[in-house]
Amino acid sequence: MYCVKCGVRLQDGVSRCPLCDTPVWNPGEPAQEHGYPDHYPRAQKESALPFAVAMTVISVLAIAVILTICFRLYGELRWGGYVIGGIMLFYCIAILPCWFRHPLIEVFIPVDHAAAALYVLYICLKTGGRWFMSFAFPVILISCVLFTAVACLLKHVRGGRAFILGGCLLGLGGFTVLIEFFQHLTFGTPMFQWSLYSLIGAAVAGGFLLLAGMIPALRGTLKKRFFF
Amino acid sequence: MECFHAVTDGHGGSVFLCNLTAHYLELKYGIEIPREGLLLDLNQAPAPEELEDSFLKNAAEVAAARREEKSFRLRGTPERRGFRTLTTGIVATQDLLDAAHRYKVTVTAFIAAVMVESIIAMQDARLPRKRQRVAKVTIPIDLRRLFGSRTLRNFSLVLNVGADPRYGDYTLEELCSAIWHQLGAGATRQNMAGMIAANVQPQQIVPLRLAPVFIKNFAMDLVYRRIGERGGSLTISNITGLPLPAVMDPYVTRMEFIIGPQRSYPNNCAILSCGGKTYINMIRNTRESELERRFFSRLVELGIPVDIESNRRSDESCTV
Numbered sequence: 292m293y294c295v296k297c298g299v300r301l302q303d304g305v306s307r308c309p310l311c312d313t314p315v316w317n318p319g320e321p322a323q324e325h326g327y328p329d330h331y332p333r334a335q336k337e338s339a340l341p342f343a344v345a346m347t348v349i350s351v352l353a354i355a356v357i358l359t360i361c362f363r364l365y366g367e368l369r370w371g372g373y374v375i376g377g378i379m380l381f382y383c384i385a386i387l388p389c390w391f392r393h394p395l396i397e398v399f400i401p402v403d404h405a406a407a408a409l410y411v412l413y414i415c416l417k418t419g420g421r422w423f424m425s426f427a428f429p430v431i432l433i434s435c436v437l438f439t440a441v442a443c444l445l446k447h448v449r450g451g452r453a454f455i456l457g458g459c460l461l462g463l464g465g466f467t468v469l470i471e472f473f474q475h476l477t478f479g480t481p482m483f484q485w486s487l488y489s490l491i492g493a494a495v496a497g498g499f500l501l502l503a504g505m506i507p508a509l510r511g512t513l514k515k516r517f518f519f
Numbered sequence: 520m521e522c523f524h525a526v527t528d529g530h531g532g533s534v535f536l537c538n539l540t541a542h543y544l545e546l547k548y549g550i551e552i553p554r555e556g557l558l559l560d561l562n563q564a565p566a567p568e569e570l571e572d573s574f575l576k577n578a579a580e581v582a583a584a585r586r587e588e589k590s591f592r593l594r595g596t597p598e599r600r601g602f603r604t605l606t607t608g609i610v611a612t613q614d615l616l617d618a619a620h621r622y623k624v625t626v627t628a629f630i631a632a633v634m635v636e637s638i639i640a641m642q643d644a645r646l647p648r649k650r651q652r653v654a655k656v657t658i659p660i661d662l663r664r665l666f667g668s669r670t671l672r673n674f675s676l677v678l679n680v681g682a683d684p685r686y687g688d689y690t691l692e693e694l695c696s697a698i699w700h701q702l703g704a705g706a707t708r709q710n711m712a713g714m715i716a717a718n719v720q721p722q723q724i725v726p727l728r729l730a731p732v733f734i735k736n737f738a739m740d741l742v743y744r745r746i747g748e749r750g751g752s753l754t755i756s757n758i759t760g761l762p763l764p765a766v767m768d769p770y771v772t773r774m775e776f777i778i779g780p781q782r783s784y785p786n787n788c789a790i791l792s793c794g795g796k797t798y799i800n801m802i803r804n805t806r807e808s809e810l811e812r813r814f815f816s817r818l819v820e821l822g823i824p825v826d827i828e829s830n831r832r833s834d835e836s837c838t839v
Contacts, residue, residue, distance in 0.1 A: 294827075296816075297812060297815060297816045297819065298816060298819035298820070298825075299608070299815050299816070299819060299825045299826070299827045300824065300825065300826045300827065301826075301827055302826075302827070302828055308827075309604075309606055309808065309811075309827060309829035309831040310606065310808050310811050310812035310815055310816070310827065311808070311812045311816075312808075447740065447741070447744065448737070448740075
């Protein structure tokens, strides 16, 4: 038998061409009638582009309205700067990835952190503070490195999820200690007030996950208990 | 027989398979098979040349640049549960040779040209010309003939050959000529030695040698993701023929060569000729069969009759 569309010769007994899915008509066989369609159309994945366009227009309009209000009422950007900064930060986190067909998480996590750093820098400069370089910047930088590393490991490394998440929890625990350390450096607050509790909690949870990673039986039990 | 590429390449796998088959036939049928061609004397210890790392031996002093433009990525709906759809196109070897000679190229170059033409047609159906990417296929080159090596370990490299559709339309004749010349220019002893050097030189960097294995594995994985498979759209591997002693011919009715999909290549193509027929095995881990349809239909248009066999799932229709 030959496919009438591709022209290739097919094996006997084949009902459809494996290349183009054209039904093979065998005049020797009686036609089969059935009430259901031969195949169902597959659902197409919807593009997020219209949503991104709409949200961009809304954001631009909102920023324009805020600028108009602030300059008309006060002649300067008072509270408007904070709101506009918040809108732009939200846009970077939630809307910007929608413009890309395959947004890379290992790119967007640093981009979001950079946007957050710029927003915090604006707040610091506006309020006349001196806490950006000694507190906000190192905290945001460490958070960026930690979350980007975890996202890359989860995406690119096959298996070892328990180790990655356990390490992430331990890292988060250490991160809270660092936050308190930078807080102590910048604002003079006492050390180890609250971060020890988060460190202990994270260490226990992270250590448990690392243990689960090393013991296959425990890992299997957790999978059954938590249905994953 | 399934073989991991860390052990050996196509030639080494072929030698193993042929020797395994010969030994099996000797045990089952009691025939005596002469040790010629790919067959080795299993009672003798392997020669040092068969065990050597030819990459280290034949690397140049200066590494060739790896930089290549990113090729068009074939994409599709992933198959469930890791299913692989295998489509075998069986053509008469003489028909293929005649077609290749009409275009004054080798069979590998001809098949690569038809495949590149199919990929360009797929891009034309989806994207405007300016947004298209270069269409290249990856062709493994056996380096043993170039360097006179007898190793049974890995000793092959790949060349990415094709055309850039953004510069204009190509006829099949132009594609055949371009690919044939690219293969000729790339598969030289000097060029290959430079490419070997680019691969082996990182082994000489002391910090890399001292790094723990899991860091090396992670780094190698990242590097491979970045540059390993960006130069081509799929691999076309052609084992031109496995010379077997005449006494084995009555027992060997068919031989096939299949390579699996790769990380960035959902489609792959492997070719082997045996008994006057050429088996073109195209494998994919996606549902859409557009590339196979375009490729085999084009062969039919060029006057090469194709018989198709497939393990396509009978419960669902494929998406074209």
